Amino acid sequence: MEQTFDQRVWQAVALIPQGKLATYGQIAELIGAYGCARQVGWALRRLPLPSDIPWHRVVNARGCISLSPSREGSDWMQRDLLLSEGIPVDEEGRLPLGPYRWHPPG
DNA sequence: AGAATGACGCTGA
């Protein structure tokens, strides 16, 4: 089954267990596209909400939510979802990426 | 077709 880049990203993100965090680079590398971290962000941006994909568990390598005007505030929704999963998020969108880091399969 | 964009990552200061 030939899937688009976006679908591969969504599949990888769907593997993230609840209460865990993953970075765009991790997802990119997981789908065999190391260096395409930006494209992962696009896939999530095109992701229709609401969706069954735990996109809120994906943050950048800095360990903070990527705020952007293009998200129309969906970034703050991500913060709320993370708090709902027991992950403390700072007002600046920063979170403890280390302890909550997801260990990808493979 | 060519140029610009972007929910990133890494290195250097």
Add this chain to the structure above:
DNA sequence: TTCAGCGCCATTC
């Protein structure tokens, strides 16, 4: 530690 610059590559105009 934080800030700025450069590189990566698919999508879009």
